[in-house]
Each structure stands twice: as C-alpha cells, then as structure tokens.
Amino acid sequence: MELGELILRQALKNAWQHDGKASTGAVINKVLGEKPELKQDMKTLALKVREIVEKVNSKSFSEIEKELREKWPEAMEKRDEERHDLPELPGAVKGRVVMRMAPNPNGAMHLGHARQLLLNWFYVRKYNGKLILRFDDTDPKVKKPLKEAYTWWLEDLEWLGVKPDEVIYASDRLEIYYEYAEKLIKMSKAYVCTCKPEEFREYKNNKKPCPCRGLSVEEQLNRWEKMFSEYKEGEAVLRVKTDIKHPNPALRDWPAFRIVEKPEHPRIDPDNPPRVWPLLNFNSAIDDHLTGVTHIIRGRDLDFTEKQQRFLYEHFGWKYPVTIVTGKLNLEGAVLSCSKIAEGISKGEYSGWDDEKLGTIRALRKKGITANGIKQLIWDLGIKKNNVTITWANLEAANKKALKSKTFKE
Ligand SMILES: [Zn+2]
Known part of the structure; x- marks a missing residue:
C-alpha cells in the first residue's frame, strides 16, 4: 500500500474510533507499527500525517464512517472484535446501578428505542443493577398514548430477552406529581402563570418576570386549585x-403543568378525566429521583432536558443522575419516529406498525432479523456521541455475525 493510503486508513480508523477526531500522534504510531523503516525520516512522516489527519478531521463523522466502510471495511470489524465490553459508567458501583427506559407508548418500539433499551440492559447486566421500564405517557393531546402500544412494548422487550425489574406507568402517578408541584409552590419555586403566551414571551425575552411570578404563596395555591376547577385550557x-x-431564553421559567380539557388517554377514567397534566420534563425528573435512577442514557437531542431539570433538582436539593449522551441512530431509508409512522399509517403509506418498510422491531422481526442480530448490532455500535446511520445490509451482517458470536448466547 502506498504511504498516503496507509496514513489515510489509519487516520480514518482512528477518527472513527474517537467520535470523528483522529490524533496525529496515534496515527504516526500506527503507521510506524506497520512500516518501522519510516522512523528514519520522522519529519516528512509527521508532516504528511498532520496534513491527512487535518483533512479527515474536517469531515463529518458519517462521511468518515462511509469512506472507511467503502475502502477498508475490515478496519471496522477489527475494532468490534477487540472490544469485549462497554466503557465503564462514571461512578457506577456494582449492585447499586439503577437505570430506566422511559418510552412514550405512542407507537411501537423502533430501532432507535431498541438501542437505548439495550444499552441500558447491557449496563444493568454488567453492574448487576436494576432496570425500570417506565411508560412516560403523560401527553394526552399531541403525542397521545396508544392502547395497544403498551402491550407491543412488553412483547418486544420479551422478544429481545430484556427483563425489566419494574414497570411503571406515569399516568398512574399524577397525584404524586401534584404533590411535588404543591411542595414547589410552597417553597416559592413555582407559580401559576395566567399570562397569554405572547405576553409571557415578551416578558421572558426581555428578562423580566411576569406579574404572576411575584404573587404570594397563598395566591399561588389558590390559582393552582383553580387549574383543577375553573381555568380553561390554555x-x-x-x-x-x-x-x-x-x-438561554428557553431555560427561563419553563412550564411544568398545563390544562387539557378533553384528554384522550387509554388508561384514565373517561367519566372523570384528570384535567391538569404534567409536562414530560417535570414528571420524568421527579420519577428519576423517586425511583433512585443513578444513570441515564439519553439521546443527544434531549440534552437540553437535563439543563431544565437541573433547576428542579436544585430546588429540591436532589442529586442529578449521571447522564451518558448518545447520538441518534438512523436506519437508511426508514422513518424512526412514532408520530411520522402513525401519520404514514393513517395515510395508507404503510400497512401497519409491522410494515416491512419500517424500522420498528415488529417489522424487523417479520423480515427475519433476529433478537441476537439486533443485540449484536447495538453492542458493536457501542456508545457514540455522533449520529450514526446504519443500512439494512448492516443489520443483515449483524444477524449473521450473531450466529457465530458467543456474546449473546445465554
Ligand atoms: Zn404570568
């Protein structure tokens, strides 16, 4: 292999292993490992490596991955075999790790969910910890929970061989969230805002408190009561x-509860529907604490959530769980979004949640992808901060690899 090519291969591989950023020193060492004679002219080698590393580092992670896959796919396999375990979780103590998977059951589990779920599962197994499945089903308006989806989730979990230690339904816990809301009001850390949205935005954008913010605790409690009886939706x-x-304006006094007058929800009493609903930021933060979650694996797109929730944790004097951020997983040519899949089904573009064009677990199963194949794929991807796009061919390859691999035989 020509020197330029040799360097490029090592640079791409190193960048791929390190979230898209290759290190000049590491690449030089690898090249010298293959061609020790280059030591005689280190200056020329260093210059050349620096130049190529710079070029590689200016590319996006997916470009790097694509190029490596096309030119030297074996460089990628090697790493998978080398890695026998996931990186340690910061601060994890064997037997004391508690993790959770918290889906909104507004559709079936898809590959993106499965990745989060399996990473949680791998870690819980590694540390002999506890896994909670929590249905974050508190949006009865836009991302409405689907009655069948609860069952689908449990079925898909079982098929994947994941056994949660506990299953929790956020919609069963509204009273608990109300209780914490009241505590906050009493601590003067929350207030009922009756400003019109555009009025509040105006105050907020000018870094000014709205007139509701400074009202007495007594008045706030009175208003809170009225959210359950008098005030109308909005x-x-x-x-x-x-x-x-x-x-950051989006972090200024975020909403925690709202009124939904005609909630559509499969788990509530239709004759006596609750009208005050927590927003996801609020109830998931409360539940993470109450259920003792120590580590959260979170998609990079939800990074912002933590910034908002940390205010709440500070008010209560709680310690925020350790968060591990992963990039988004895309499946080439498939939509991985429950709202979009639901829309496609209603338009007749897909025959159902298991339509073979989809990246749902039900669809993959129908296409002959095995549970171990999915586990293999997720295991090999590991924890990555960058978004990754995988292809159907990758899934099929993982399926084959899982047949030979000992990792998931149990
Ligand atoms: Zn206000």
Whole structure:
C-alpha cells in the first residue's frame, strides 16, 4: 500500500474510533507499527500525517464512517472484535446501578428505542443493577398514548430477552406529581402563570418576570386549585422558577403543568378525566429521583432536558443522575419516529406498525432479523456521541455475525 493510503486508513480508523477526531500522534504510531523503516525520516512522516489527519478531521463523522466502510471495511470489524465490553459508567458501583427506559407508548418500539433499551440492559447486566421500564405517557393531546402500544412494548422487550425489574406507568402517578408541584409552590419555586403566551414571551425575552411570578404563596395555591376547577385550557400553566435572566431564553421559567380539557388517554377514567397534566420534563425528573435512577442514557437531542431539570433538582436539593449522551441512530431509508409512522399509517403509506418498510422491531422481526442480530448490532455500535446511520445490509451482517458470536448466547 502506498504511504498516503496507509496514513489515510489509519487516520480514518482512528477518527472513527474517537467520535470523528483522529490524533496525529496515534496515527504516526500506527503507521510506524506497520512500516518501522519510516522512523528514519520522522519529519516528512509527521508532516504528511498532520496534513491527512487535518483533512479527515474536517469531515463529518458519517462521511468518515462511509469512506472507511467503502475502502477498508475490515478496519471496522477489527475494532468490534477487540472490544469485549462497554466503557465503564462514571461512578457506577456494582449492585447499586439503577437505570430506566422511559418510552412514550405512542407507537411501537423502533430501532432507535431498541438501542437505548439495550444499552441500558447491557449496563444493568454488567453492574448487576436494576432496570425500570417506565411508560412516560403523560401527553394526552399531541403525542397521545396508544392502547395497544403498551402491550407491543412488553412483547418486544420479551422478544429481545430484556427483563425489566419494574414497570411503571406515569399516568398512574399524577397525584404524586401534584404533590411535588404543591411542595414547589410552597417553597416559592413555582407559580401559576395566567399570562397569554405572547405576553409571557415578551416578558421572558426581555428578562423580566411576569406579574404572576411575584404573587404570594397563598395566591399561588389558590390559582393552582383553580387549574383543577375553573381555568380553561390554555388559560394557566404552572411554571418552575429558574433564572429569568438566564442567557438561554428557553431555560427561563419553563412550564411544568398545563390544562387539557378533553384528554384522550387509554388508561384514565373517561367519566372523570384528570384535567391538569404534567409536562414530560417535570414528571420524568421527579420519577428519576423517586425511583433512585443513578444513570441515564439519553439521546443527544434531549440534552437540553437535563439543563431544565437541573433547576428542579436544585430546588429540591436532589442529586442529578449521571447522564451518558448518545447520538441518534438512523436506519437508511426508514422513518424512526412514532408520530411520522402513525401519520404514514393513517395515510395508507404503510400497512401497519409491522410494515416491512419500517424500522420498528415488529417489522424487523417479520423480515427475519433476529433478537441476537439486533443485540449484536447495538453492542458493536457501542456508545457514540455522533449520529450514526446504519443500512439494512448492516443489520443483515449483524444477524449473521450473531450466529457465530458467543456474546449473546445465554
Ligand atoms: Zn404570568
């Protein structure tokens, strides 16, 4: 192999292993490992490596991955074999790790969910910890839970061989969330805002508190009560006090509860539907604490959530779980979004949640992808901060590899 090619291969491989950033030193060492005679002219080698590394590092992670896959796919396999375990979780203590998977059951589990789920599962097994499956089903308006989806989730989990230690339904826990809302109000850390959305936005964007923020605790409790009886949908929200002057406007006094007058939800009493609903940020933060979650694996797109929730944890004096961020997983040519799949089904583009064009677990199963194949794929991808796009061919390859691999024989 020509020197330029040799360097490029090592640079791409190194970048691929390190979230898209190759290190000049590491690449030089690898090249010298293959061609020790180059030591005689280190200066020329270093210059050349630096030049190629710079070029590689200017590419996006998916470009790097694509190029490596096309030119030297064996460089990728090697790493998978080399890696026998996932990186350690910061601060993890054997027997004390608690993790959770918290889907909204507004559709079937897809490959993106399965990745989060399996990473949680691998870690829980590694540390002899506990896995909680929590249905975060508190949006009865936009991303409405689907009655069948609860069962689908449990079925798909079983098929994947994942056994949660506990299953929790957030919609069963509204009273608990109300209790914590009241505590916050009493601590003067939350207030009921009756401003029109555009009025509040105006205050917020000018770093000014709205007139509701400074009202007495007594008045706030009175207003909170009225959210359950008098106010109409859209007339009042409960906001968590953060920092009204925070440089990021989206972090200023975020909403924690709202009114939904005609909630559509499969798990509530239709004759006596609750009308005050927590927003996901609120209830998931409360539940993570109450259920003792120590580590959260979170998609990079939800990074912002942590910033919002940390205010809440500070108010209560709680310790925030350790968060591990992963990039998004895409499946080439398939939609991995429950709302979009639901839309496609209603338009007749897909025959159902198991349509073979989809990346849902039910669809993959129908196409002959095995549970161990999916586990193999997720195991090999590991924890990556960058978004990854995999192809159907990758899935089929993982399926084959799983047949030979000992990792998931149990
Ligand atoms: Zn207000």
